[in-house]
Amino acid sequence: MGRALTETYGNPSSVHGFGQQARAAVDRARREVAALVGAKQNEIVFTSGGTEANNLAIRGICEASTAHGRHIVTSKIEHPSVRGVCDVLEKRGWEVTRLPVYENGIVRVDDLRAALRDDTVLVTLMWANNEIGTIQPVREAGELVRERRSAGRRHLWFHTDAVQAAGRVAVNVDEVGCDLLSMSAHKMYAPKGIGALYVRRGVRLSVQNVGGHQERERRAGTENVPAIVAFGEAARLAREEMNQRVAHDSALRDLFERRVRETIGDVVMNGDRERRLSHLSNISFRFIEGEGLLINLDLEGVAVSTGSACSSGTLEPSPVIRALGVSDEVARGSIRFSFGKDNTEADVDYVVEVLSRAVERLRALSPLTLAT
Amino acid sequence: MYSTQFTDHLANPRNTGELPGANAVADEKNPVCGDRIRLSLIVSDDTIQSARYLAYGCPPTLVCGSVLTELITGKSIDEARKLTRADLVNAIGGLPTRKQHAAALAIETLNAALRVVS
Numbered sequence: 507m508g509r510a511l512t513e514t515y516g517n518p519s520s521v522h523g524f525g526q527q528a529r530a531a532v533d534r535a536r537r538e539v540a541a542l543v544g545a546k547q548n549e550i551v552f553t554s555g556g557t558e559a560n561n562l563a564i565r566g567i568c569e570a571s572t573a574h575g576r577h578i579v580t581s582k583i584e585h586p587s588v589r590g591v592c593d594v595l596e597k598r599g600w601e602v603t604r605l606p607v608y609e610n611g612i613v614r615v616d617d618l619r620a621a622l623r624d625d626t627v628l629v630t631l632m633w634a635n636n637e638i639g640t641i642q643p644v645r646e647a648g649e650l651v652r653e654r655r656s657a658g659r660r661h662l663w664f665h666t667d668a669v670q671a672a673g674r675v676a677v678n679v680d681e682v683g684c685d686l687l688s689m690s691a692h693k694m695y696a697p698k699g700i701g702a703l704y705v706r707r708g709v710r711l712s713v714q715n716v717g718g719h720q721e722r723e724r725r726a727g728t729e730n731v732p733a734i735v736a737f738g739e740a741a742r743l744a745r746e747e748m749n750q751r752v753a754h755d756s757a758l759r760d761l762f763e764r765r766v767r768e769t770i771g772d773v774v775m776n777g778d779r780e781r782r783l784s785h786l787s788n789i790s791f792r793f794i795e796g797e798g799l800l801i802n803l804d805l806e807g808v809a810v811s812t813g814s815a816c817s818s819g820t821l822e823p824s825p826v827i828r829a830l831g832v833s834d835e836v837a838r839g840s841i842r843f844s845f846g847k848d849n850t851e852a853d854v855d856y857v858v859e860v861l862s863r864a865v866e867r868l869r870a871l872s873p874l875t876l877a878t
Numbered sequence: 879m880y881s882t883q884f885t886d887h888l889a890n891p892r893n894t895g896e897l898p899g900a901n902a903v904a905d906e907k908n909p910v911c912g913d914r915i916r917l918s919l920i921v922s923d924d925t926i927q928s929a930r931y932l933a934y935g936c937p938p939t940l941v942c943g944s945v946l947t948e949l950i951t952g953k954s955i956d957e958a959r960k961l962t963r964a965d966l967v968n969a970i971g972g973l974p975t976r977k978q979h980a981a982a983l984a985i986e987t988l989n990a991a992l993r994v995v996s
Contacts (some may be wrong), residue, residue: 624916638961793934794934795913795935797935797936797937798935798936798937798940800887801880801887801888801937802888805885805888807921834912835912867891869941870894870900871891871894871932871933871934871940871943872932872933872934873905873914873915873916873932873933873934874914874934876896876916876932
């Protein structure tokens with residue numbers, strides 16, 4: 507990446523030598539990103555991140571398919587970048603079916619099958635959830651879409667937001683049968699501000715960024731060469747080190763959850779215990795609110811996240827946790843803990859220690875404990 | 879994002895819990911976001927002798943309760959009634975606009991408790 511900022515500084519669209527060096531660097535990175543998901547190099551479109559990839563996929567396919575239908579099937583636990591685009595399209599006349607999840611945080615294939623209509627043009631279902639890590643039945647969804655297509659629904663497409671999954675689990679676009687797949691580089695230790703959309707050969711998108719020939723006319727704008735190079739390298743490392751990273755993260759995550767159960771009472775572990783990503787743990791701490799706990803942990807140098815946040819007196823408990831069918835109070839007390847390759851068992855010990863202190867302090871302060 | 883006073887009160891909340899022998903208790907909830915403050919006072923000789931609180935909600939709500947108990951202890955009922963949301967926000971060292979509702983809830987809870995006294 508350093509070389510791309512200094513030596514390989516050319517514009518990949520330029521025909522001079524400096525430009526062609528940059529083009530070669532971008533092409534190498536594109537091969538690595540394609541290899542991560544079993545795609546061909548020319549099926550990868552670099553974007554500014556997962557959000558843009560999701561926007562390009564959903565808007566792009568829906569706007570290109572208006573002659574064939576205006577119905578989208580998605581789930582209630584999608585990332586805001588998918589949810590937001592579907593909401594906008596709904597306001598513009600598309601119909602959106604949002605599939606429920608159940609206590610385990612996983613969509614049921616029967617619900618998807620029942621939701622498909624003759625005018626459905628897009629199924630967009632995330633590979634794995636960003637808050638609770640649950641892995642969705644994307645293989646089955648892809649199979650269902652392929653079946654319908656074979657039966658004559660030629661303009662039905664399948665998009666999966668694999669931002670959380672790519673680099674964390676084995677992802678193969680042909681095995682899943684998706685037409686579009688979103689990725690983000692910073693989920694695999696590359697810089698923020700770079701992502702990619704896999705677009706299966708033959709799938710036509712309505713282009714969102716126009717005014718240049720970059721990315722095979724699918725996304726205009728000079729390429730962010732240093733970030734793309736870093737993404738390529740991160741994708742290579744994620745592919746090569748996937749098994750050991752998964753083993754490392756899941757060992758720490760399981761240790762953490764065991765220690766939390768032993769140390770802290772009245773906790774709810776959110777989402778399926780088995781079908782989930784190895785590095786995420788989502789826990790609700792009863793009687794306290796997630797943001798209060800988050801800031802308390804932050805003061806001790808521990809960075810976590812919560813899906814609930816209040817502003818202007820309007821609290822929206824995480825839609826993902828609410829979709830599990832839990833109470834507002836449980837949804838408000840949810841915290842997501844993420845583990846990465848550089849974390850250690852000592853980190854787990856420290857987090858459990860400061861977490862139990864913070865939970866104890868906040869519960870001592872909570873009027874919700876009075877009634878119990 | 880938050881002031882030193884804020885983080886100090888968040889890490890070390892003052893005057894927490896229920897107050898044995900309290901003669902004015904109010905328990906107010908923000909119906910929109912679910913934040914809640916419970917304030918217990920011992921009032922005698924027209925003065926707030928002692929104050930304790932419990933709170934559930936976002937960090938500003940927890941901190942507003944703590945700072946409020948410090949501000950009102952030793953004050954006369956009239957002085958406490960004159961306390962405004964801005965006074966509380968100033969004592970905290972400022973709050974982002976979107977978190978001002980926490981100070982509003984604290985002042986509402988104080989006024990509700992003072993109504994019990996009078």
